Amino acid sequence: MPGRVIGEVGPLFRLATERGEKTAELAGRLKHNAREKADLPAVGDWVALRADWGAHRVSIFAVLPRKTAFCRRAAGNVVENQVVAANVDTAFLVTGLDFDFNVRRIERAVLLARESGAEPVIVLSKVDLCESFQSRAEETQKAAPGVSIVGLAAKLGRGLETLSPWLEKGKTIILFGSSGAGKSTLVNALLGEERQLTREVRGHDHRGKHTTTRREMLILPSGALLIDTPGVRELGFLGGEDALLSAFSEIEELATLCGFGDCTHRNEPRCAVKSALAAGDLDPTRLASYFRLKEEAQASQRKGLKQRRR
C-alpha cells in the first residue's frame, strides 16, 4: 500500500494512506540497508507500506524515488546527507519586513531551494510593519533574479490570494524562514483555522524561540499540501554548481563574455564581470556573495569527496 509521510514522531512516522492516517515504523531491512540517513524516509516522501491490520502494525519497507529533496549534512564526524523534506514543488521563503529582513539570507535561501529542485518563491511577510514595501521588493529582486516575490500580511489576512498560483490541488509547498518570520501565522491564515501555535517576537534577542518544533504536513482547502517547519538555521549548501548558476544568473551571463573560459573574475585580463563592476552595472555585494557561496560549495564538495574515498 502506498503512503505519504506527513510527520515524524521519534522513531515513528505519521502517514497519510488510502485508509486514513496511520503511524508506522521502519521495517528492519530498510533500516539495515540504509547507507546514510538520506536513505530513510522524510516528510513528503512517498513510501511503500506493509500492513498487518490484525496486529495493527504498519511498517515502511521502501522509500520511492524522490522528485526533489531538501538535504543537509547530518551532524557528526562522518559526512552523511540527510533529507529534511522530499517531493516539494515550491518553497515559500518567508522573511518578515521587520528586523528579520536580510537580503543576503534570502539569497542563500534561494540557492538552497534551487539545489533541492523546488521552485523558490520569496514571501515578504508583515507588510503592515513596513512603509517601503516597493523598495524592499526591488532590493530583494536584485538578489534573486527571476524569482517571484509576493508581499502579504498573514495576521491581517492581506495578500493571501497572491499565493494561489502555487497552491493548486496536489502540489506540495514548504515554508522556510527564521523563527518569528510568520510562517505558522501564514499556515493558519491559509487553513482558515488556528491549527499551528504562533508566538510573539519583539526584537533580535527574541529570535530563535522556535515556536514550531517539528516539520508537519497539512492539507489546505485548495487541496495543496503545506509543510510548516521550525525556524531554520538548519540547511547548509551542499555545493550544487547548477543551483549557483541559476541563483546568480546575471553573473553567469557576464562570465560567458570573459576572455578566459575558466575566468575566476579575480585578476584575469578581459574579465567581463570586473568590467561590469567597474561600470557600476553589477552590485559589488552580489559578487561578494557569489564568491563566498562558490567557496562554500567547493569546500563542501571536497569534504564529501574525501569522505567517499575512505
Ligand SMILES: Nc1nc2c(ncn2[C@@H]2O[C@H](COP(=O)(O)OP(=O)(O)OP(=O)(O)O)[C@@H](O)[C@H]2O)c(=O)[nH]1
Ligand atoms: N504585524 C504582523 N505580525 C505578524 C504577521 N504575521 C505574523 N506576525 C506575528 O509574528 C509573530 C511570529 O509569528 P509565527 O507565525 O509564530 O512565526 P514562525 O515563523 O512560525 O516562527 P517559528 O515557529 O518559531 O519558526 C507572531 O506574533 C505573529 O502574530 C503580520 O502579517 N503582521
Ligand SMILES: [Mg+2]
Ligand atoms: Mg511556526
Ligand SMILES: [Zn+2]
Ligand atoms: Zn571574468
